[in-house]
Amino acid sequence: MEGFALTKLLRCLFPSQLSSSCVFGFPYSTRNILPKTVSETKGCEGCPMRKLFPDNTFVAPQFPTGKDLVRIAIAEAAGEDEAKVGKPLVGGAGRWFDSFLRHAGIERSGLTIANCIQCRPPKNIFPTDSDARTYISKEEGKAAVEHCLDAHVYPLLASRDWRRVDLFGEKALRYIAGKTSGISHYRGAPLRFNIKGRELAGIATLHPALIARDQTMFPVVINDLKKSLEIAPENYNPTPSLETVRAFRPKKVALDIETKGFTKEILCVGFCAERYKAICVPFRGQYISEIKEILLNAEVLITHNGIQFDLPILFGALDIEW
C-alpha cells in the first residue's frame, strides 16, 4: 500500500513519467492520446450523451509538448473539425484561437486545452441549451454536462496548481467559475474559484466562434489574454455624482464605452486620467452634456480599439464632428 502511494507521488513529481493511471483523480496521461469514441472512453460510462451518441469522438484535452503545465484554456464543446481531428480548438474556431494566441504572445505548445464537454453535440448545440431539446431532454442534458465536468474537467483542473485558467465563452464561465450572469458582465475581470478544494484564478473572455462571426471585439480578447490576474489597488467610482463629473476635466484622458450587448446603444463611459483611478459616467440625463464637455476639453484621448469602435459611436451620439 505504501509502495503504491509512493509510486503515485513520484508520478506527480515527475510528470514526464505519468502513465494513464489516475493521478490525484485525473484519469489521463498528460501525453496526448489518439482519438477514440466515447463508448471506448471509461470516463464517459453512464453519461446520457454516450447512450445517445456512442460513436461520437472523444476529444481529449490537449496537453502541452513542453513540461510547463501552468496555463490552461477551457472552451465550450468540440465542433465538427475537432471531432474529425480529435483535438480541441482546431478548425475554424481554432484558427481564431491560434490568432488570439499569436497576438497575445502565447505559445499554443505551452498550453493545456480542454472543453466543458469533450464530444460534439448535434449541430454544435450545447446539451443544456433550450434548442438541444431536439436531441436530449432537459434533465439528461444537464446530467451529461455535469457528468463530463465531473469525469473529465474538474479532475484535470484539480490535478495541479495552474497559474492561470483562461475561460472562453459563457459556458466555461458558468461551469468552471460558477458565474451565471453572462460573459459581458465578467469578461476581462480577474476571477477566483474553487474546484474540488483547489483555489484557481483566471480570466473569462469571448469564445473564438463569436469572434469568427464578428471581429469587432478581437482586440478585447487579446487584451484579456494579456491581462494580469493581480487585482490592482483600485479607486474606481462606478456612480460619480454630477459635481464629480463636472470637476473632471483632464487634458489627457483614457476612455472606454460600454454598449448594450453588441449594439450601438451606449450605457456608460469610463474615464481614467490617473493610474488606478477611474470614473464610470452613465450615458443619460445631464451626464451626457458633461461627457461631451470632457471630450471637447481634452487634448489627448487614449482608447483601445477606439478608432474602430468607441470613438465613432460616442462622437456620433454626442454630435461631435469626427
Ligand code: SF4
Ligand atoms: S458529454 Fe463528456 S462524458 Fe458525456 S459522452 Fe461526451 S465526452 Fe463523454
